[in-house]
Structure formats: C-alpha cells, structure tokens
Amino acid sequence: MYEKVKQFKGPLVFPDQQFTIIAGPCAVEDEEKLVELALFLKSHGITHLRAGAYKPRTSPYTFQGLEAKGLAILQRVKARTGIKIVTEIMDVNQIQTYVDNIDIIQVGARNMQNFALLKELGKIQKPILLKRGFGSTIEEWLYACEYLMNEGNDQIILCERGIKTFEPMTRNTLDISSVPIVKGITNLNVFVDPSHSSGRSDIVRPLARAAVAVGADGLMIEVHHNPALSLSDKDETIDFNEFVTLLKEVRTLATVMGKQIK
Ligand code: PEP
Ligand code: MN
Numbered sequence: 001m002y003e004k005v006k007q008f009k010g011p012l013v014f015p016d017q018q019f020t021i022i023a024g025p026c027a028v029e030d031e032e033k034l035v036e037l038a039l040f041l042k043s044h045g046i047t048h049l050r051a052g053a054y055k056p057r058t059s060p061y062t063f064q065g066l067e068a069k070g071l072a073i074l075q076r077v078k079a080r081t082g083i084k085i086v087t088e089i090m091d092v093n094q095i096q097t098y099v100d101n102i103d104i105i106q107v108g109a110r111n112m113q114n115f116a117l118l119k120e121l122g123k124i125q126k127p128i129l130l131k132r133g134f135g136s137t138i139e140e141w142l143y144a145c146e147y148l149m150n151e152g153n154d155q156i157i158l159c160e161r162g163i164k165t166f167e168p169m170t171r172n173t174l175d176i177s178s179v180p181i182v183k184g185i186t187n188l189n190v191f192v193d194p195s196h197s198s199g200r201s202d203i204v205r206p207l208a209r210a211a212v213a214v215g216a217d218g219l220m221i222e223v224h225h226n227p228a229l230s231l232s233d234k235d236e237t238i239d240f241n242e243f244v245t246l247l248k249e250v251r252t253l254a255t256v257m258g259k260q261i262k
Pocket of ligand 2: 026027196222232233
C-alpha cells in the first residue's frame with residue numbers, strides 16, 4: 001500500500017488554507033515576453049511562473065522547447081522579477097541543474113511512471129509537482145507518489161491533468177472526482193490543470209471554477225500574451241484578460257471554500 005502517502009502529516013508545500021495558482025506559457029519562448037508575463041502575474045499576486053524548457057511532445061517534429069537555452073532564460077526571468085520557477089524535468093541527469101535553479105520540479109504525465117527518475121527525485125529536498133499520467137488510475141498515481149516519499153522527499157504536489165477517454169470534444173477528460181478521492185486519502189496538496197485537461201481555452205475558466213468547488217488546493221494554468229502565437233498548446237492557452245477574469249472568479253469561490261488565494 002501507499003502508506004507514506006496516507007500517513008503524511010506535513011508540512012505542506014502550500015499551506016492548507018491557501019489556494020495557489022501556478023501559471024505561464026506552455027513553453028519558454030521569448031525572454032522579454034516572459035519577463036512581461038512574470039510581472040503581470042506578480043502584479044496579480046501570483047508567486048509561481050511555470051514554463052517548459054524541455055517539452056515532452058507527442059510528435060518529434062513539433063517544437064521541443066528551447067532546452068538548455070530555455071532553462072537559462074528561466075533563471076534570468078527569476079533574477080529579473082523575483083518570481084519563483086516551476087518547470088518540467090525529463091531526465092535523471094538534469095536533477096542537479098534543476099536543484100540549483102528551479103523552485104518546484106514538475107514531473108509530467110508522460111514521466112509519472114518513470115520509476116528511475118522518481119527514485120532519484122525522492123532523494124532531493126525540492127518540491128515536486130507530480131502530474132497524473134493520462135492513462136493511469138488514481139492508485140497508480142499514488143504509488144508513483146509513494147516512490148518519491150519512500151526515498152525521503154515528501155514535498156509533493158499532486159496535479160490532476162485529465163485522462164484519455166473516448167470523448168473527442170476535449171483533449172483529455174478532467175477526472176474531477178479524483179480530487180476529493182485523493183484528498184480523502186492523503187493530506188498532500190492536490191492541484192488541477194484545466195488547460196491540459198480540456199485542450200480548449202473556452203472551457204478552462206469553468207473547469208477552474210469546478211476545481212475550486214471540489215476542494216482543490218490550487219491550479220496550473222497556461223497563459224500567454226497572445227495564445228495564437230504560442231509555439232505549443234495554443235488551443236488551450238488563455239490570454240491575460242481571460243486570466244484576470246478567471247482569477248476574479250476563483251478568488252470569490254476560494255473564499256467560499258475557506259481558502260485564501262495566492
Ligand atoms: C505541461 O504541463 O506542459 C505538460 C506537458 O503537461 P502533461 O505532462 O500533463 O501533459
Ligand atoms: Mn502545455
């Protein structure tokens with residue numbers, strides 16, 4: 001059984017009464033635009049910017065991220081704005097660089113069962129955002145989490161990002177029920193990513209509202225100054241205006257749920 005997941009008593013990455021939003025473009029692109037975005041987020045009280053330097057793309061022919069250059073941009077954006085950085089790790093040999101430069105290390109859906117990577121990430125003291133695999137059950141997700149905890153790292157945020165179903169109108173199906181189920185099993189932070197869950201910018205906001213209502217501790221949102229120009233995942237990416245509206249709605253609902261938004 002996933003005993004460590006069940007018995008976790010804290011401290012949490014984000015306090016229980018807090019509702020946290022992690023936001024940013026799918027991928028690191030232009031440095032100046034990312035600085036602008038970071039300042040926009042900070043002006044709305046958002047403390048964590050997320051952008052991928054290394055992108056695990058389904059097709060090898062689509063944009064793979066700026067890779068090392070992207071990581072360097074993230075470091076500079078952090079230095080220039082003071083925003084904290086969340087970005088996805090792809091390989092065990094990146095761990096030291098990420099430990100030195102990144103605030104929260106994301107393990108993506110495609111690597112949720114990369115057990116070699118999980119075991120090594122379990123040995124470090126850095127928060128890990130563990131996304132649910134799109135073909136994984138809740139139990140498999142919790143076992144992946146147990147791999148990290150078994151090695152000593154309990155600074156974990158679980159993130160529901162939708163699963164594959166037969167429904168073609170969305171990129172994935174947001175399994176909203178996983179949130180209260182997981183929260184009934186563990187005290188760890190549970191986030192929802194309505195962007196990858198849906199693949200549709202027009203329903204990110206209602207799904208975000210649902211996430212708050214169902215008891216999530218936070219959201220991960222894809223936002224870009226001009227989504228149409230995004231080099232990846234433009235269909236699910238919202239613009240600044242939509243983000244501000246989302247924030248207003250989420251803030252209201254979070255208060256109802258007894259949480260303070262960050
Ligand atoms: C991402 O967050 O950019 C990403 C690739 O998500 P997922 O791993 O959930 O597909
Ligand atoms: Mn994306």
